Amino acid sequence: MADLWDAPVEATSARDAAHSLALHMLQRERLAAARESLPPDARSALDALVAARGRMPAAAFERRFGSIRPMGPGRLERERPWRSPANAAEHLWYRGFIFRAFDRLSGAPTEVVFVPGDMLALLGAESRASHEEFAAAQAQSSPSDLRQSKCLDDVVTLLCFIRNHAVRAKAGDVDVWDAASRRAVAPMLRDAGGAIENDANGRFAFLTHLIARLGWTRLEQHRLRLVPQPVARWLQSPPDVQRDALFDAWLNDPEWNDLAHVDGLALEMTHAWSNDPVRARKAIVGLWEKWRLEVGDSTRALPTSHSPLPNQPLISDFIAYVHRHYPDFARPDGRYDTWHVRDVRTGEFLHGFENWERVEGALIRYIVEKPLRWLSDLDDEDTAPPATPFRVTDDGRIVVARHLRYERFQVARVADWVETRADAYAYQLSPRSLDRAREQGIRAGRVIEFLEDTGGQALPDGLKRALLRWEERGAEARLEAMMILRTQDGATMDALLRLPQMRRLMVERFAPNCIAIRRQDADAARAAIIESGLLVDVA
Numbered sequence: 106m107a108d109l110w111d112a113p114v115e116a117t118s119a120r121d122a123a124h125s126l127a128l129h130m131l132q133r134e135r136l137a138a139a140r141e142s143l144p145p146d147a148r149s150a151l152d153a154l155v156a157a158r159g160r161m162p163a164a165a166f167e168r169r170f171g172s173i174r175p176m177g178p179g180r181l182e183r184e185r186p187w188r189s190p191a192n193a194a195e196h197l198w199y200r201g202f203i204f205r206a207f208d209r210l211s212g213a214p215t216e217v218v219f220v221p222g223d224m225l226a227l228l229g230a231e232s233r234a235s236h237e238e239f240a241a242a243q244a245q246s247s248p249s250d251l252r253q254s255k256c257l258d259d260v261v262t263l264l265c266f267i268r269n270h271a272v273r274a275k276a277g278d279v280d281v282w283d284a285a286s287r288r289a290v291a292p293m294l295r296d297a298g299g300a301i302e303n304d305a306n307g308r309f310a311f312l313t314h315l316i317a318r319l320g321w322t323r324l325e326q327h328r329l330r331l332v333p334q335p336v337a338r339w340l341q342s343p344p345d346v347q348r349d350a351l352f353d354a355w356l357n358d359p360e361w362n363d364l365a366h367v368d369g370l371a372l373e374m375t376h377a378w379s380n381d382p383v384r385a386r387k388a389i390v391g392l393w394e395k396w397r398l399e400v401g402d403s404t405r406a407l408p409t410s411h412s413p414l415p416n417q418p419l420i421s422d423f424i425a426y427v428h429r430h431y432p433d434f435a436r437p438d439g440r441y442d443t444w445h446v447r448d449v450r451t452g453e454f455l456h457g458f459e460n461w462e463r464v465e466g467a468l469i470r471y472i473v474e475k476p477l478r479w480l481s482d483l484d485d486e487d488t489a490p491p492a493t494p495f496r497v498t499d500d501g502r503i504v505v506a507r508h509l510r511y512e513r514f515q516v517a518r519v520a521d522w523v524e525t526r527a528d529a530y531a532y533q534l535s536p537r538s539l540d541r542a543r544e545q546g547i548r549a550g551r552v553i554e555f556l557e558d559t560g561g562q563a564l565p566d567g568l569k570r571a572l573l574r575w576e577e578r579g580a581e582a583r584l585e586a587m588m589i590l591r592t593q594d595g596a597t598m599d600a601l602l603r604l605p606q607m608r609r610l611m612v613e614r615f616a617p618n619c620i621a622i623r624r625q626d627a628d629a630a631r632a633a634i635i636e637s638g639l640l641v642d643v644a
Contacts, residue, residue, distance in 0.1 A: 147196035158343040160219035255295040255482040265517035272329040280317040306366040340511040367471045373445040388434035499565045501534035549576035587621040606633040
């Protein structure tokens with residue numbers, strides 16, 4: 106590798122040599138040149154790995170780009186395969202662009218080919234710098250790679266909101282948000298199900314519980330705070346690792362009792378009985394996969410593998426399958442007279458095996474249609490990232506692609522959310538957002554450096570000057586939405602302003618017959634004017 110990289114390595118141990126070589130390889134310009142020097146097929150393989158967030162199952166990678174021939178020291182010395190690699194995979198292997206390891210994909214240890222994280226960060230920046238390279242990398246990835254996860258998007262949005270706003274919660278209920286916070290965050294989410302109405306069985310309650318379950322929040326004087334280290338690790342992980350973390354948190358969570366969240370059921374006298382939510386949940390997930398294999402229909406794949414969920418008839422088929430073959434999955438003792446579950450609509454207690462479909466069947470339907478669907482919720486259509494994944498406009502608006510989750514979290518620390526788009530999120534730099542950043546110890550110079558490094562180009566000159574001037578002088582201009590009250594002459598305005606309520610509502614008088622009032626005060630102003638004996642025409 107040192108010869109191929111033309112690296113002057115002088116070291117007394119293998120570890121020191123590796124460290125020296127790594128420093129040599131991780132120079133941005135040198136790495137870019139090495140990438141450009143690769144043969145086209147090897148460069149395409151590397152771009153595909155970068156587009157796949159740096160790793161692929163080894164079998165899939167080798168099927169597309171060739172396998173790396175196993176060689177011991179003697180054969181290596183004789184054949185020197187780095188001089189004439191057999192395929193694209195060997196080109197990357199002997200140049201240190203890729204390595205092998207075992208990782209957990211879809212729950213099982215799987216051999217993967219990966220690009221080291223520090224190198225991936227630099228290669229990712231290079232790929233974002235050129236639209237043509239970015240498009241080429243996307244062409245190498247499978248169509249499913251373009252589909253984005255609504256669940257991951259919304260978890261990041263919730264983390265951003267907690268970081269920047271005063272989310273209130275009751276002691277002991279870190280996953281129950283105050284009404285004002287729920288209303289404020291709802292427009293930012295891709296699916297705000299249950300947020301406004303505070304539905305304990307809805308998607309919003311499920312996601313906020315997962316965040317708390319993962320230990321990402323703590324309560325300080327009734328305000329939620331993020332725990333930085335685990336949040337940062339998750340944000341910087343590949344998408345499949347992020348999904349796995351959420352899925353595993355739910356799968357092994359004894360506190361989220363799925364049965365208690367089934368619409369139409371109420372658990373009564375819970376001090377006298379209990380069910381095991383983890384056992385039932387794992388049983389359903391395992392039986393789902395077993396059923397898929399038995400029926401041999403790929404459309405029934407486990408939702409965590411990111412394939413389509415079944416439609417209603419297929420869910421009914423699965424419930425019938427469990428009822429026929431594994432009815433006692435939630436009650437290993439086989440007794441159906443110990444749970445006190447009531448039908449909310451009729452008030453009836455659902456005892457006995459004859460009510461299996463109303464209890465166990467409803468539980469299965471809930472788990473498949475809600476948690477499993479929420480955790481694997483992909484866009485209905487393939488959504489390609491924007492041509493420029495990270496862009497800063499002249500007026501200080503920042504547009505960041507959905508898949509750049511860590512970058513979006515950092516943007517949200519220094520800019521205000523504006524819009525959630527199909528392929529990206531938009532934020533706006535403002536004195537208020539920069540004040541918030543300064544409270545976190547982030548100065549304007551660091552903001553400029555982050556935006557330029559992430560976007561791969563210099564900021565517009567005017568915006569850079571504005572940021573540096575704000576650092577010195579603070580906010581020097583303010584743009585506000587006002588309503589104008591105009592009378593036919595100054596005497597009429599003088600008369601109106603003698604009314605105490607009108608004097609309280611006026612923000613500024615900028616002409617003899619014109620004043621500015623706040624939008625929210627328009628109804629009060631109109632009522633006061635009519636009470637004084639004048640009619641008001643509202644444009």
